[in-house]
Amino acid sequence: MEKFIRLDALVAPLDRANVDTDAIIPKQFLKSIHRSGFGPYLFDEWRYLDHGEPGMDCSKRPKNPDFVLNQPRYEGAQILLVRENFGCGSSREHAPWALLDYGFRALIGPSFADIFYNNCFKNGLLPIVLPTEEVDRLFRECEAMPGYRLVIDLPSQTITTPEGRVISFEIDPFRKECLLNGWDDIALTLRHADEIRRFEEAYRARHPYYFVEESAA
Amino acid sequence: MNAKTLYDKLWDAHLVRQEPDGTALIYIDRHLIHEVTSPQAFEGLRLAGRKPWRTASVVATADHNVPTDPGESEIRDPVSREQVVTLDQNIRAFGALRYFPFRDPRQGIVHVIGPESGATLPGMTVVCGDSHTSTHGAFACLAHGIGTSEVEHVLATQCLIQKKAKNMRVRVDGGLPPGVYAKDVILAIIGRIGTAGGTGHAIEFAGEAIRSLSMEGRMTVCNMAIEAGARVGMVAVDDKTIDYFRGKPLAPKGELWERAVDYWRTLVSDTDARFDREVVLDASTLKPQVTWGTSPEMVTDIEGRVPDPAAFADPVKRDAAERALAYMGLEPGTPITEIPVDQVFIGSCTNSRIEDLRAAAAVVRGRKKAPNVKRVLVVPGSGLVKKQAEEEGLHRIFLEAGFEWRDPGCSMCLAMNADRLEPGERCASTSNRNFEGRQGAGGRTHLVSPAMAAAAAIAGHFVDVRELLPASA
Missing domain, CATH: 3.30.499.10 (Aconitase, domain 3)
Incomplete structure (x- = not known):
């Protein structure tokens, strides 16, 4: 996983609540057996005027001029401002993969759906939760000022606006460590392999009915 | 403690x-x-x-x-x-x-x-x-x-x-x-x-x-x-x-x-x-539910009407309702029972088990699909559910009504296979998500119970299933 320490980047505002993972990456693209290549299909049904299918050359497709990410001023944005309950619905990790592949490294919103939020951290995409009023203000500032950038500093847990306002955010300490170091969860957990094995033995003795087939085999 | x-x-x-x-x-x-x-x-x-x-x-x-x-x-x-x-x-x-x-x-x-x-x-x-x-x-x-x-x-x-x-x-x-x-x-x-x-x-x-x-x-x-x-x-x-x-x-x-x-x-x-x-609801006051929008929380009952977005005090919710009605092709104030359907889907991990098929069959028995309904898919949740339904003769009730009796799978709940809505088509669906494009790009999904889906297939529009059930039910 790529480390996340500091990000100084252009911001794009996606002003809708309850953006679901079907909207982030529609189902026809879930047929891929790979982790990469989803970026061109991010928000496919909103971003293009035609119907997208896997393998299409997206550079030739008609773009929806009304969709925010198609506006030239947001080209190259790496921070996405979002509204409440972003990432609701399906557990598809293809959603954070698509956001990352497009170029986003951080999301800022008032709330995220649980599974999506969790999936972001597994991929080095930082979802930041701020109070609704603060998010409203960022939306207003971003829309009013072309070239609006934010500086996200993970070690100090702060966001700095162009005018120098500093906003603090909360993050789970374990997830912060993993992002700062780019740690692989599995390697971390396997450091406790002996403890897991001991637990498993005791658990199996207590609940043998969950291991029926194995004892029979 | x-x-x-x-x-x-x-x-x-x-x-x-x-x-x-x-x-x-x-x-x-x-x-x-x-x-x-x-x-x-x-x-x-x-x-x-x-x-x-x-x-x-x-x-x-x-x-x-x-x-x-x-x-x-x-x-x-x-x-x-x-x-x-x-x-x-x-x-x-x-x-x-x-x-x-x-x-x-x-x-x-x-x-x-x-x-x-x-x-x-x-x-x-x-x-x-x-x-x-x-x-x-x-x-x-x-x-x-x-x-x-x-x-x-x-x-x-x-x-x-x-x-x-x-x-x-x-x-x-x-x-x-x-x-x-x-x-x-x-x-x-x-x-x-x-x-x-x-x-x-x-x-x-x-x-x-x-x-x-x-x-x-x-x-x-x-x-x-x-x-x-x-x-x-x-x-x-x-x-x-x-x-x-x-x-x-x-x-x-x-x-x-x-x-x-x-x-x-x-x-x-x-x-x-x-x-x-803790949240408490009283079941005895519940009526059959139908979603009208593009989020499962956008729901009312069969006696209700499509809401007016202007009635939402919260601007984020108002905006969401406006978008939803535009996507769904619905006018505020329309009675739910006046919304016609193009397709009906009975299936998904929410409602494809034997009891769901029985509930749908009880409504359908002896009736026919409405002519304006292009297709009704009944997709059992597993091979064993399919077998049991056939042993009970449920498949014949569906087939005689003009429904399709399919093989098991996720099917038109998320339309990853060939079962999907065409743009603009409206579906009474027993699945779990009415998101934009969920059942096919441009498709319009209304979430309902299997009995309500079956009733919509018979009437050609949403209808109160309580009016179609046998008196003894």
Whole structure:
């Protein structure tokens, strides 16, 4: 996983609540057996005027001029401002993969759906939760000022606006460590392999009915 | 002081270790796998040179991409086929306790075959790379939908990294009136608390109305916990739970069965257990529900009308309602009963079990599909559900009404296979999500119970199923 320490980047505002993972990456693209290549299909049904299918050359497709990410001023944005309950619905990790592949490294919103939020951290995409009023203000500032950038500093847990306002955010300490170091969860957990094995033995003795087939085999 | 909720008990029973900040490893009993969210996880294992920790915890099936055309033995879409073939290869290479591949007689939707085979048992931790894994909570399981990185993590370590959620109880008191089903209960709950109402919580569904539901009905309720924002939904163990598993292929037998039952009986919240949040609904006032928008919380009952976005005080909600009505092609104030449908879908992990098919058949018996309805798909949740329905003659009722009787799979719930809506088509659907494009790009989905879907197929528009039910029902 790529480390996340500091990000100084252009911001794009996606002003809708309850953006679901079907909207982030529609189902026809879930047929891929790979982790990469989803970026061109991010928000496919909103971003293009035609119907997208896997393998299409997206550079030739008609773009929806009304969709925010198609506006030239947001080209190259790496921070996405979002509204409440972003990432609701399906557990598809293809959603954070698509956001990352497009170029986003951080999301800022008032709330995220649980599974999506969790999936972001597994991929080095930082979802930041701020109070609704603060998010409203960022939306207003971003829309009013072309070239609006934010500086996200993970070690100090702060966001700095162009005018120098500093906003603090909360993050789970374990997830912060993993992002700062780019740690692989599995390697971390396997450091406790002996403890897991001991637990498993005791658990199996207590609940043998969950291991029926194995004892029979 | 030691009173525990069901969730506390399940959590404690599986807690391997916990860091001071609350980050914990919980042990996973059952890992359900399907073709869409697993290929990258197996690939990750391969790249890192890791082996699965306990393949006997794995039960796999192909469900999302499979065709449901009767007797179709081939997956024509090459991309879909590759994903299913990849699952075949991964299971062959890594192993599993059971694999129900495409066209196995017991193949079906992962959340239907888990309980049906006894692969899901009360008290287990169950995970699957699928948000509707909450379904298994109906059996007092701690069941989480997970992402693909977590699928790989569970394969490699048999554990899930978790922080404990808050406890929430949704109590549904009173009895359900005729024509009101489990689906109406959960839609009404979502309408009440919203699609983020359960975020960060594990929901226990309790109360007389929940107790009165069959195991199938409880699965429907828990299935849509995620649509209320909760990764976990649960119902405590009672006699119905235990009776459900008698004789199931993977359930314990003999003395082990007795031991298991003794333990399962403890899987209830203690009477003085504390919940961080409680919501109470009265079932006796519920009416059949119909969604009107593009989020499951955009729901009303069959006597209602499409709302006017201007009536929403919250600007974010007003904006969402405006967008939803534009997408759905609906005018504010339209009575729900005046909305015509183009297609009807009866199926999905929410409503494709035998009881759902019986409820639909009871409405359809002796009637015909309305001429304006282009297509009605009835898609059983598994090969075994299909077989049982045919033994009961339900398929003949559907076929005589002009419905299609299909083979099992996820089908038009998410339209990854060929079953889908055309742009602008409107569907009465027993599935779980009415998101934009969910059932096909531009498709318009209204979520309803199987009986209400069947009624809409007969009338050609939404109609109060209570008017169509036999008087004795």
